Amino acid sequence: MKFQLKRLISQIIFLIYANLGALNFKNGMCFPFFYCNACPGAHSACPLRPLELSVFDAYKKPDNFNIKLLLYPLLILGTVGILTGRAVCGWACPIGLLQRATAKVPRFLKKKIPLFNKLGNLRIERFFRYFKYILLLGLVFLTSIFLAFVFTDLCPVGMITGTFPIMLLKPGVYGPDTYFYPALMILILFFILILLIERGWCRYFCPVGAILAPFNKISFLHLEIDKDKCIHCNACSNVCPMGIDVPNMNRDTECILCGKCVNACPESIIRFKKV
Amino acid sequence: MNKIMTAVAISLIILFSGSLAYVVISSDTYDDVQKKIVETLCLSCIKLKPLYKKEYRFLNDDNHPDFILENLSNGPVLLDYRITFCPGCNHLEENILSFVLNYSYPSDELFYFHKEFKNTKLNFIHITTDVFPKGSEYEQSRHVYDFIGDEANPMLVFITYGYNHGFIEPMYLTLYDVGSGDYINDKQNVRKELNEFIIESVDLYNEYKDASK
Numbered sequence: 001m002k003f004q005l006k007r008l009i010s011q012i013i014f015l016i017y018a019n020l021g022a023l024n025f026k027n028g029m030c031f032p033f034f035y036c037n038a039c040p041g042a043h044s045a046c047p048l049r050p051l052e053l054s055v056f057d058a059y060k061k062p063d064n065f066n067i068k069l070l071l072y073p074l075l076i077l078g079t080v081g082i083l084t085g086r087a088v089c090g091w092a093c094p095i096g097l098l099q100r101a102t103a104k105v106p107r108f109l110k111k112k113i114p115l116f117n118k119l120g121n122l123r124i125e126r127f128f129r130y131f132k133y134i135l136l137l138g139l140v141f142l143t144s145i146f147l148a149f150v151f152t153d154l155c156p157v158g159m160i161t162g163t164f165p166i167m168l169l170k171p172g173v174y175g176p177d178t179y180f181y182p183a184l185m186i187l188i189l190f191f192i193l194i195l196l197i198e199r200g201w202c203r204y205f206c207p208v209g210a211i212l213a214p215f216n217k218i219s220f221l222h223l224e225i226d227k228d229k230c231i232h233c234n235a236c237s238n239v240c241p242m243g244i245d246v247p248n249m250n251r252d253t254e255c256i257l258c259g260k261c262v263n264a265c266p267e268s269i270i271r272f273k274k275v
Numbered sequence: 276m277n278k279i280m281t282a283v284a285i286s287l288i289i290l291f292s293g294s295l296a297y298v299v300i301s302s303d304t305y306d307d308v309q310k311k312i313v314e315t316l317c318l319s320c321i322k323l324k325p326l327y328k329k330e331y332r333f334l335n336d337d338n339h340p341d342f343i344l345e346n347l348s349n350g351p352v353l354l355d356y357r358i359t360f361c362p363g364c365n366h367l368e369e370n371i372l373s374f375v376l377n378y379s380y381p382s383d384e385l386f387y388f389h390k391e392f393k394n395t396k397l398n399f400i401h402i403t404t405d406v407f408p409k410g411s412e413y414e415q416s417r418h419v420y421d422f423i424g425d426e427a428n429p430m431l432v433f434i435t436y437g438y439n440h441g442f443i444e445p446m447y448l449t450l451y452d453v454g455s456g457d458y459i460n461d462k463q464n465v466r467k468e469l470n471e472f473i474i475e476s477v478d479l480y481n482e483y484k485d486a487s488k
Contacts (some may be wrong), residue, residue: 021313028309038320040276045312049320053312053360061382066302075295082288147363152319162321173423174323177452183322218284275281 004234004260007091010098030073032080033093034208036155038162040169047073047208052144052152059145074211081215082232085222089147089202089209090256095157097193099201106198118197125243128204129254136207151207153179156190197243202256213253222251223262226269236261236270246270311359311405316425318363318452325423325451331479333439333446335413337353340416342400347445350389350396351476354432356417358405359384363452364429370462371454372431375469396475420449423430425453431469435476438484443486448472 018031019041030047037045050051050073059063089096110116119125135151143150152158163183166174193200202209216222226246236246239260244252246261262270282333299305316404318324346352355372368380376390377455378454384403404426407414420422420432430451437446450472454465 026309026313028305028313032310036320038317043313045308046320049312049317050308053359056360056362066304066307068298068302068432069307071435072293072308075291075298078291079288079295082284082291149319152317153322155320159319159322161321162317166321166323170425173326173425174321175319175321177324179319179320218280218287219285222286257370275284 006260007113008100011094011097015094015097018044024122030076033088034095034157034206035093036158036161038158038166040162040165042161045073046158047077047211048151050139051140055145056143056149066220077208077211078215080214081219083220085216085219085251086212086253086255087210087217087219087221087257087258088212089206090258093208095201096196096199096204096256098160099199100241102191102194103198105195106200109154109196110198122180130194130207131204132210132213135205136210140207154183154186156183156187159183159187199256200241203242216255217251218252219251220275221257222270222273223255223257224273225249229267229269231267233266235264235266239264240257312362316357316427325425325427327423327451328448329448329450331433331435331437331446331448333437333444334419337443339434340412340419342412343416343434344445346387346398346400347413350358351473351480352398352399352432352434353473353476354416354420354430354434355399355401356400356428356430356432357403358367358428361428363454365455367429367431371465371469375466375473383423392473392477393481395481397473397477420447422449423451429453433472433476435480436486437479438483445485448476 006174014033018035019034019039021039021043022041026043028049029044031042031044032047034048035042035044035047037044050069052071054066079243084091106116137150139154163180190201193204197203227247230247236249237244240246241258241260242256244254249255257272259272262272291381341400343352343354353367355369364417373380377388378388378399383401384406386401388399390399392399402413402415404417417426417430421427421430428451430449431453433448434445436443439446452463453469476484
């Protein structure tokens with residue numbers, strides 16, 4: 001079976017798995033990827049929700065601060081991260097599957113409009129990738145402490161997986177609240193982003209990806225490149241959905257281990273390595 | 276270098292998985308996540324609010340819980356249902372209810388207090404539902420008045436007496452998500468509206484209480 005077909009099957013299986021709550025199977029785990037617990041089918045919690053809730057009362061009522069609730073999703077993501085790095089982004093995350101489905105559009109634009117090709121090669125582009133860490137610290141943690149759940153109120157993933165399914169399943173029972181239209185605007189920007197830039201959400205905004213990314217540096221599963229044999233054809237970088245300079249990467253924090261570069265390399269010098 | 280990385284990875288996987296097992300086994304975190312996050316509808320996550328008519332209803336099959344009927348014998352009842360983690364509930368309590376009732380909220384998960392409105396005692400009951408075991412009287416009581424059925428928070432319930440096809444019976448008015456999103460501009464209007472509901476429940480109570488005996 002072709003490698004990318006295997007990955008697609010894995011993503012579909014995880015999409016079904018994430019929605020087992022529809023069969024009333026609900027538990028107290030956190031998803032190791034980005035998926036909203038408000039989705040009618042979700043059986044576990046979004047990993048960001050316990051993080052928000054644990055710090056929610058920390059400022060007003062320090063006695064209520066629950067360190068275990070804070071550590072719980074971090075330990076789940078950490079365990080998965082050490083084992084597989086960001087492979088969950090490429091192999092399991094339903095939002096990753098959505099971006100895979102839309103990937104042909106940015107690839108087409110990149111091919112046809114030179115500007116899009118140039119955008120990805122700008123030096124400043126790699127600095128945008130730090131935005132997801134700012135988003136994690138700022139919107140998930142700080143606003144939860146000092147303000148309210150701003151990230152939750154505006155999250156586009158909650159809109160896709162929670163808002164629209166609930167509106168469809170229970171027509172007329174719920175109507176838009178104050179944050180609905182700002183969140184809708186962000187959702188439109190989300191779709192524009194992933195239609196312009198392949199895996200744009202994973203690259204620049206995903207806070208769960210920000211938690212998982214550092215684990216790529218030490219994960220048991222990673223990609224290894226025999227740089228001495230590289231012919232610098234750039235076939236690997238051209239197919240990389242995360243826009244990584246693959247020949248020069250060394251356990252890159254952006255790599256989602258999708259394996260496209262492994263398939264594309266004419267010299268077969270890129271391979272998965274365990275441990 | 277590779278050996279060092281492997282050693283670090285092995286140490287960390289033992290540390291992370293061991294700590295995860297410790298957190299799950301030694302605390303209620305797993306149950307808390309299931310009860311307070313997974314099984315609770317997060318209105319903030321879905322950016323929606325319930326659409327419903329603000330009208331008094333009578334119970335068809337279910338009976339009012341005993342602790343409600345006990346309090347109703349002294350005056351109309353106002354129930355404030357919330358869950359532990361709920362900024363909307365905090366806003367309602369801190370910026371609206373505490374002003375309407377002229378009362379400073381304690382941080383207790385369950386408390387009662389009484390307030391005089393038009394010489395009638397209003398019985399206020401605050402219940403944090405997710406701290407009570409499933410099926411317990413307090414947890415179960417919210418399902419009696421949650422006519423939408425999705426456990427949306429915060430939920431306020433007024434209980435008083437009303438006329439129902441020839442009989443005087445307890446009736447209830449459920450309000451969901453009161454004041455949510457109106458953090459800045461509408462506090463005064465929400466307070467005014469709640470005050471009107473309180474006065475209405477007191478008037479209805481005084482009108483029908485004698486006939487209910």
